[in-house]
Amino acid sequence: MNSKPSKPALPPHTAEENIAYTRQMLGELRTVAHNEGADMLRYFIEMAYVEAGDILAGLRPLSVRAHRDPAISMPLKPAGKIKF
Template sequence: MRHIYSRRRTETLDYMQSMLGQLRTMAEAERCDLLAYLIEMAYVEASDIIRGERPARVQQRGDGRRDVA
């Protein structure tokens, strides 16, 4: 069961990354530099999560600081 969830999650992240790539291209074509940059950062974040180099969630602790989950 865990394998099915993991595969579905990876497929979803792959799809999101693909859409972000297309949105970045559109933003660049319209010369929306800041928007293209922010979309690029989301694209890189999705890539890192897919490769396991970054956690998918960041949780708030009781003292206001954030923990990576």
């Protein structure tokens, strides 16, 4: 039996490195969308690019899950008939 030597595990990336990488990729995607004339797509990519920059600069939290309005998770009941 041939046993291949296992590769050493790569060190886990930090959240900061992952966000920086995501931001870099978004910058490249923004250029592609711009070159193709996909204005709405470019806009959304630009918003994600700005968000990633804000997270890296410490201007925004990494996640907003802990800051949700508790009313959002309430079940929505139908309004019923509207009387005029």
